[in-house]
Amino acid sequence: MDGAQSESPIVVGVDGSATSYAAVSWAAREAWYHRRRLHIVTALGAPTPYGDGIRLPPSYFTDRDRAVHAHLTEATAIARTALTDPDATEVTTEVLEGSARPVLIEVSKSARMMVLGSRGLTRLTAVLAGSVTTALATHAHCPVVVIRGQAGQTSGTGAVVVGIDGSENSRSALVVAFEEAALRGTDIVAIHTWSPFALSTAFDDQLDLPWDQVEVAERAVLSESLAGSQERYPETAVSPMVVRGQAADELREQSADMELLVVGSHGRGGFAGMLLGSTSTTLLHTATCPLMIVRT
Known part of the structure; x- marks a missing residue:
């Protein structure tokens, strides 16, 4: 041995x-x-x-x-x-x-x-x-x-899904997700979500924001996060997704039949010292595939 x-x-x-x-x-x-x-x-x-x-x-x-x-x-x-x-x-x-x-x-x-x-x-x-x-x-x-439940009985052929929001925790989750995908010889589905409701609240409830420009900026966040990892794992195919919606709901839906869902312990919306954020907490209770929570 x-x-x-x-x-x-x-x-x-x-x-x-x-x-x-x-x-x-x-x-x-x-x-x-x-x-x-x-x-x-x-x-x-x-x-x-x-x-x-x-x-x-x-x-x-x-x-x-x-x-x-x-x-x-x-x-x-x-x-x-x-x-x-x-x-x-x-x-x-x-x-x-x-x-x-x-x-x-x-x-x-x-x-x-x-x-x-x-x-x-x-x-x-x-x-x-x-x-x-x-x-x-x-x-x-x-x-x-x-x-x-019986989520441990995965097919072994699904992709590894990872939630990305540009935070330090999600970068750590991305590193681990690429490693897991490479070990399995499978693909990565990298999902970045954004919510018009959250953004409008941040901008004093101005509901007529230029949403097209906002989505372009959110896509840039995902691309920037993926750049280094894709270079380190050139044989791992990546499907980037930018979705308008609540993070926990979208990640749960997109990962339902997948091999593994990887998230950080908390994201960019968390306060200093937070140990487990709302998205990871919700997924802890509801994800239907194996869920990995990664701390920085």
Whole structure:
């Protein structure tokens, strides 16, 4: 096994849910693309889930340990099935001590990327991401990929879609998107959106702005953002799109059947210190293909 696979692994978190196992399947293929080790982790949770002073049944810790190890065993089998050549990718597992959010954020410091499933909270709000997934998307030290439902079962032939707005975060997302497309041998769809409503508000509600000129300026933003990356990846075909509309809606629609959607953690509309912007937050809850959130 190549020693490089032991460095900065692709980390996937499992908790026994169907979406976490879908995340394992996607992460296994991602590890193969990157020639990295796949590291499957699960967290034991808080030592006393019912609070101090509450006596737990004697079998609690035994049952808990049995369950988490069963999750890892199932996840490892799923990973092996997802890999065309299981021997080419090292798979390791680990049980993490403590609550999922802090321990996974700590693990992200040494990960190439984190992959998580997103679970619905209620029947009515089934689009909402779980609290652990949201925390990782906000605070992780590496790119985070969120798999909703069975979105991990991609065809392997779709393009990589990336949202561009000219911000530092979107430039970081673009770099990662080109790398992902090159590894897969697929194309890039680069989407830049702009909203007349937002622009008119910025200009004191002057609704009769020269929209044609505005669109030309927005196309220039996209072209400028793409220039360097296209030179570095000349074999990756790029389809640039400038769309008038709300960013989250357009990105979700255009990426519905694609291989991967890549966005920055927040864009040019965010305030200083913002960790997760409105577009990435909305997509975290609603994107139907694998979503990667990249921080600068």
